[in-house]
Amino acid sequence: MADTGSPGGESLLFLTDEQLRRGIEAMFFAYQGFTADPDRILAERGYGRAHHRAIHFINRRPGANVNTLLAILGVTKQSLNRVLRTLIEDGLVEARVGTRDKRERHLHLTEAGAALETELSTAQRDRMRAAYKAAGPGAVAGFRQVLEAMMDPEALKRYAALRDGGS
Amino acid sequence: MADTGSPGGESLLFLTDEQLRRGIEAMFFAYQGFTADPDRILAERGYGRAHHRAIHFINRRPGANVNTLLAILGVTKQSLNRVLRTLIEDGLVEARVGTRDKRERHLHLTEAGAALETELSTAQRDRMRAAYKAAGPGAVAGFRQVLEAMMDPEALKRYAALRDGGS
DNA sequence: TATTTTATGTCAGCCTTGTTGACATTCCAA
DNA sequence: TTGGAATGTCAACAAGGCTGACATAAAATA
16 A cells, blocks of 8 residues: 555545546556566567467367457457467467367367466466455455456456356 | 355455456456557557557656656667657657756657647546446555555556656 | 766667458358 | 358558667766
């Protein structure tokens, strides 16, 4: 707890422009930290954040097709496709042609892909765990509430669908 | 408040892997929302997030030189330079040669630059304000605590320096 | 004072990853 | 069976990260 970002008062000023600006800056700097550890691991192997996101959600939704992944990630096809191609070439992801619908490619992590996923998410969870411990359980609940309120409605749906197991 | 992300229990499981994973996903989706409104405004003018960050911090630290801005943003010179060049060409930023040290360029927003800054930060603050209102004051405090705990130590210093007025 | 070292900022060139648009394949419905 | 819709691939481009070389100005030192 570093400051209130306010020049004088106390109680309701979490809605002052200055307070809001501090929240914006906190998001910016926190996101740098949030991605720092995975970025290091990825850089060693010549990958970027896009690879991380693909690996994360393929692990989360094994067997998802490309369109599903596109909807979750909110990027365009070619961005994802390029990343997928390298991951498949490198043997981290397997694309199985659909049996019912042969247009679909069902995506799975290989053993090597799962190993990288573990390495990445362990690093990111370690930082998250440390931050949660430092801030305490009450703070964590508030953190999650504000983040959810900040999402676009569509993103919130995708976020909820991940929890519910919806594909 | 959508879920606890947990399969069964209640009290201490904000530290389970699943809970941590949900926090990671919340950060991902929330950051999309966080940048969505400014991104739209910027796209209209052919700018990107890098321009936004430069404008934000030049507004925050008028007269800062390029090196100071580099330290705040945590990017390399060329990334910033390219963005600064376009902003200067477009008349949004003014670079004044230092009087004491002629190597330095002191950066200021022009009137047009300040107008764009207001437009961008108003949009972003509006969303932040809505999220804060929806989550409530207690949640906001927790949100800020977790974000600060998530920053790298160097980033936390830069963040604090912005509050303190340090350059 | 002259010269070397250090600091600031610019530029060229590379890579990742975002974009749009054209296309092949497959499925489905008229 | 044929014409549209859906799925995924690919080419080409733009933004914005990166490193490294460089010009200029200031500061330190001989």
